[in-house]
Amino acid sequence: MPPPCTRCQSERAVIVRPKNYDKLCKTCFLEVFEAEVHKTITTNALFYPGERVAIGASGGKDSTVLASVLKTLNTRHGYGLDLILLSIDEGITGYRDHSLETVKRNAVQYDLPLKVLSYTELYGWTMDQVVEQVGKKGNCTYCGVFRRQALDRGAASLGVRHVVTGHNADDVAETVLMNLLRGDLPRLSRTASIVTSTPSSAQTDIKRSKPLKYAYEKEIVLYAHHKNLDYFSTECIYSPEAFRGSARTLVKDLERVRPSSILDIVRSGEDMATLVPASVAPKAASGRESRYGGENVSVVYDLDEGTGGCGSANGRDSGGEMARMEHQLRTDQNAATHGLETEVTMASLGTPTSGSSIAVGVRPSHVQMKKANGKGLRQQTAGACERCGYISSQAVCKACVLLEGLNKNRPKASIGIEKTNDSETLDKGLAKVTLAEKKRQQVAQTEL
Amino acid sequence: MAEKTKTNKEDFIPLTVEFSGGLEMLFSNQKKHDVSIPARDESGNSSNIAFLVRYLCDNLMKDPKKEFFIQDNTVRPGILVLINDADWQLEGEDEYEVKKGDNILFVSTLHGG
Ligand SMILES: [Zn+2]
Ligand SMILES: [Zn+2]
Numbered sequence: 001m002p003p004p005c006t007r008c009q010s011e012r013a014v015i016v017r018p019k020n021y022d023k024l025c026k027t028c029f030l031e032v033f034e035a036e037v038h039k040t041i042t043t044n045a046l047f048y049p050g051e052r053v054a055i056g057a058s059g060g061k062d063s064t065v066l067a068s069v070l071k072t073l074n075t076r077h078g079y080g081l082d083l084i085l086l087s088i089d090e091g092i093t094g095y096r097d098h099s100l101e102t103v104k105r106n107a108v109q110y111d112l113p114l115k116v117l118s119y120t121e122l123y124g125w126t127m128d129q130v131v132e133q134v135g136k137k138g139n140c141t142y143c144g145v146f147r148r149q150a151l152d153r154g155a156a157s158l159g160v161r162h163v164v165t166g167h168n169a170d171d172v173a174e175t176v177l178m179n180l181l182r183g184d185l186p187r188l189s190r191t192a193s194i195v196t197s198t199p200s201s202a203q204t205d206i207k208r209s210k211p212l213k214y215a216y217e218k219e220i221v222l223y224a225h226h227k228n229l230d231y232f233s234t235e236c237i238y239s240p241e242a243f244r245g246s247a248r249t250l251v252k253d254l255e256r257v258r259p260s261s262i263l264d265i266v267r268s269g270e271d272m273a274t275l276v277p278a279s280v281a282p283k284a285a286s287g288r289e290s291r292y293g294g295e296n297v298s299v300v301y302d303l304d305e306g307t308g309g310c311g312s313a314n315g316r317d318s319g320g321e322m323a324r325m326e327h328q329l330r331t332d333q334n335a336a337t338h339g340l341e342t343e344v345t346m347a348s349l350g351t352p353t354s355g356s357s358i359a360v361g362v363r364p365s366h367v368q369m370k371k372a373n374g375k376g377l378r379q380q381t382a383g384a385c386e387r388c389g390y391i392s393s394q395a396v397c398k399a400c401v402l403l404e405g406l407n408k409n410r411p412k413a414s415i416g417i418e419k420t421n422d423s424e425t426l427d428k429g430l431a432k433v434t435l436a437e438k439k440r441q442q443v444a445q446t447e448l
Numbered sequence: 449m450a451e452k453t454k455t456n457k458e459d460f461i462p463l464t465v466e467f468s469g470g471l472e473m474l475f476s477n478q479k480k481h482d483v484s485i486p487a488r489d490e491s492g493n494s495s496n497i498a499f500l501v502r503y504l505c506d507n508l509m510k511d512p513k514k515e516f517f518i519q520d521n522t523v524r525p526g527i528l529v530l531i532n533d534a535d536w537q538l539e540g541e542d543e544y545e546v547k548k549g550d551n552i553l554f555v556s557t558l559h560g561g
Contacts, residue, residue, distance in 0.1 A: 014530075014534045015538075016537040061557075221528060221555055225555065252524075
């Protein structure tokens, strides 16, 4: 028989907590879990009274637990939040239609309003139609890019300025590791930040936060289990290689050896983020920050356009990231070999040796090449897509680029955003590496 | 490794195994299975969770993607195991010796959030 609960000393323990090995009974575990999410919310001043908050709801475990806990805490602690479930229907038969049923049940169970926004409304294409056109290979790119914007666009259409997502500690640890491996400090700092901001148009900026950032996936799953929450679990049918050779696997292997390593990675990510110079970490423009949260919160601009692929915007990466990264590195290597421009951008660090710039490069050879070329290192700048107004570091955002390619081959599709003439694509997360136009087109052709 | 020579009732342990969090897809899309497993493992020791997992792989799982369930001869990291609704870490993890009527639940945390 399991030992008694270390908190109440009476009930039978049902869980060993990964963060501190406490053995808790069901009641104590549920209480402690909720109390910790409450603490995350209050110490980071995530909400203000009366705020309208959209919960990005996929029907999966993370967003289902998030919805349940937020509803509970909103009532218990009188946050005064106006909560709404926001769900994106990608149009994937046999996958999203099933998970949407779960979200619809959740709306009833938690007595929350639900808004479902479809890809057809947003982009004029369902994922099924995209796959029909481009084939299964490479469709995760579409899924990731489209999904990344969809929640923000959905929130904007509802007049809601704050979207909460179910990202948990394991997700954050995974992306911290990925960005560490890529040497992508700006993105690492965004990942580690509990609040990010993605202006979806010049007027509207959408705040995003992750109230479950410090919650272990194990505890989220067990919370759902012990509370009998109704969630949907299946892999996106368009990502059959899911979690094979992924950073996810690495995180889970580390957890098996030493459970606390997950939160340790999260904290390391936060500490490393503080080392990222402000000029590189795309902070919100001055004046914007003060609108949100308390003193502890720094809002970070999120320029990520969702190249992580399928699912990454909704709670996790789909796996295969490492493989994609290797592929990207090889592509860059080839580009360098063939003399195509590969630009490493990085602002100078405000170190004692001021004046000198430190390149956090992809490989030393690139840095050498840069210096030889005498090109300056530039920071990523937050502009708006000239087609749709969505935030983008490029003139035309990735969604518009992808849509252009799709619409070319199906001219009748014209709902939503259309016609672009750029073909920038798929930097696969190497945010600082901008590829020359010529090469972009090559990559676009090989990868799509 | 299923039946050896004699198949007395005492040589088998009846239990219930459940799969959720997406794992059920590897087991004929069925969440709950009543199974009987040999009381002794390959080396004659009392059957434990590690043996149960190997046994399920060989006898219950029709899906060829064994590596989504088993790794290094035990439960793949990222899959939670509940023994009679308690975290397996409270029970000695994969060395827990299964008993008649036990309910063993495997929950994947690896599937979409
Ligand atoms: Zn207790
Ligand atoms: Zn655009």
